[in-house]
Amino acid sequence: MRTFLGLDLGTSATKGVILASDGRVIARARARHPSSRRGGVGRADPSAWEESILAVCRQLAPQLAEVSGVGLDTHCPTIVPMGDDGHPVTFAVTWDNPALTTYFDHYSPLRSTKAIRSTGNHPSRSTFAAIAYHYLREAEPDAFARMTTLGFAGTWLGQQLTGETALDPTQASYTGVFNTIGRHTDWLPKTLAELSIEPSVLPPVRPAMDVLGHAGTDFAELAGIPRDVPVIVGCADTPAASYALGTAPGTNPFLIMGTTHVVNSCLSAPDLRARALQRRGLRPGEWLINGVTNGGDSLAVAATLLGFGRKESAVREMIRLANGLSPEEAETAPFFIPHVMPERGPFWFEQPCSGLTGMTRSTTRGQLARAVLDGILFADRMVLEATVPPGDQAIYLTGAFGEDPVLPKLLADATGRSYDVALEPDLPAIGAAAMCAEAVHDVIPSRLSTSRVKPRAKRRARAKQRWLRFREEWSKVTGRDPLPALPPLVSTRS
Structure with a gap:
């Protein structure tokens, strides 16, 4: 029976499960992001995510060596500016960063009515994460100059494990520069021009259940993930939970x-x-x-x-x-x-x-x-x-x-x-693993059992x-x- 690793990078902790192809959870682990590593209000330190991911993988080590694939999901939206080596050039920027208000007020009116409708979301800091581009340019010009990719937490995690860069549509939908309601899943080039955002810094948008690449980076080896195991692009945490259900x-x-x-x-x-x-x-x-x-x-x-x-x-x-x-x-x-x-x-x-x-x-x-x-x-x-x-x-x-x-x-x-x-605290991680099972081996694990509660x-x-x-x-x-x-x-x- 095949098994799959699901990694759920949350706001406060990382959760991981080893899921069998029949839907059973073989093992699970959880590790909080170390509180000693914080980026300040509205910022997050990806090195804290590294520590909690490694802690989870160490707990799962006995079963981790046999997995047939890795599924990913992350909290969203959190922007991670990355350099040409794939590592963050500064702290990540969370959607509730108070400093983003000024940039939202300035740049949101620059979008046309058609562009805003295309995003499918009410204009707000949480649905216009791309304004982090201008925040970083003005607040941290040195880091901005080193930035080659303006990714999300999911972009960072996939790159850490495979060396490949991408973003799935469930996360791209919160950038404010993505075609959320149209037939095609792509960036909005006219909007990027209106906002003076360089298109080349945005990662390619790929389906969540595509194979992003194969484990083989130093970080994947440190985590104990078998070399050449396929890793899917992954998605935000709520969509992963929705898949599990x-x-x-x-x-x-x-x-x-x-x-x-x-x-x-x-x-x-x-x-x-x-x-x-x-x-x-x-x-x-x-x-x-x-x-x-x-x-x-x-x-x-x-x-x-x-x-x-x-x-x-x-x-x-x-x-x-x-x-x-x-x-x-x-x-x-x-x-x-x-x-x-x-x-x-x-x-x-x-x-x-x-x-x-x-x-x-x-x-x-x-x-x-x-x-x-x-x-x-x-x-x-x-x-x-x-x-x-x-x-x-x-x-x-x-x-x-x-x-x-x-x-x-x-x-x-x-x-x-x-x-x-559904008495399951690790639903996003299970969903991520199950998505990988379908994507890599066309296996759909059984759904969770539930009990009814009425008023x-x-x-x-x-x-x-x-x-x-x-x-x-x-x-x-x-x-x-x-x-x-x-x-x-x-x-x-x-």
Whole structure:
């Protein structure tokens, strides 16, 4: 039986799995990026990614020597400026870098209305990653002069293992200079000219399931990946997870609860409203629609601020306290507006927009915990209502909650929807390995098993009432109507 390595380079850690051709996970590993290596606010140090990748591969070493291929997925969008030797010339630039606001304000109006429509996305820092080109040119001219490739994290990882450079359409869709909604997957040459971006620095766009090259670099050898094993181009993390769940037009959407909470659905045509994030799918004729909140980050930040601590166990303790309240205590809990960081579609908060309302002198610690949980889950509900039409279909659910049934039950109550729970924390890595299995050996591993969680009838009325009150508080804090209609995709140019 053949096995395949899936590497998932996330925002805070690298995850890896060895997947058998029948769909079984033979081994798995996880390593956080070392906190001692940070590039500062809005920057990331690829050397930290190297350390966590090597740590994961060391953990998988006994099984790694026999793999028949390597699949890749990465967090997105993070820009990595690379030199002619394939190594970064400076720190990577993340989409939420505050300095990018100035460049977005200056360069976004230079794009024509037609160009913006072609990108298929609402203009924002997160959908216009190409502005990092001008940021680097002005902020770090020496590094910019050495840059030969303006790649993404996925470009960097593929190059590290094979020496070849590419970018897949799921990541290119967030550059703001890529034809996301058209029939052809290519850069927009007129837009590049309008923005004075040198086209030669952009990597070639290749399908995610193409073989990028074969392992053979010094880094691949150091990681213990067998020489000449095929490595696919790979994709962003959410599309990899969607592959693992068999996502295609007409199939059920899914919600991933991780550092970010992502609602993903697959369409057979682009969504020209561009309310949520939009990217090319893994196959021709598919588009992925992503509604995103910083749910996991909000949980961690709230746990720290409310005195639960910084460890992962602190979030579990907060969830336990929130779930243990009586219905009356839960009903009178404060309201937490969870946007503690800039967020992408469908909210498009360019700056943090958070708050805690309704707290009194008699508010208990458990009620504070409930405020946090409700706020994050109700934000998920807002994303679902913006991106997934109401209906009877269940939604796939996966994430970092492990086998604890509490969070899925609270989510079902808060959103009024049923979920098919896949107890798999490493879904993107599994998807990456499974994509490689199909690409290299035409093997499609079996899909994951799930269990159904439904809203509890006895809690429906109270949950609905609290949801309506949350929407009122959300509007007071954010200054917006819940999910208002977006302005049309236009620029100041015709």
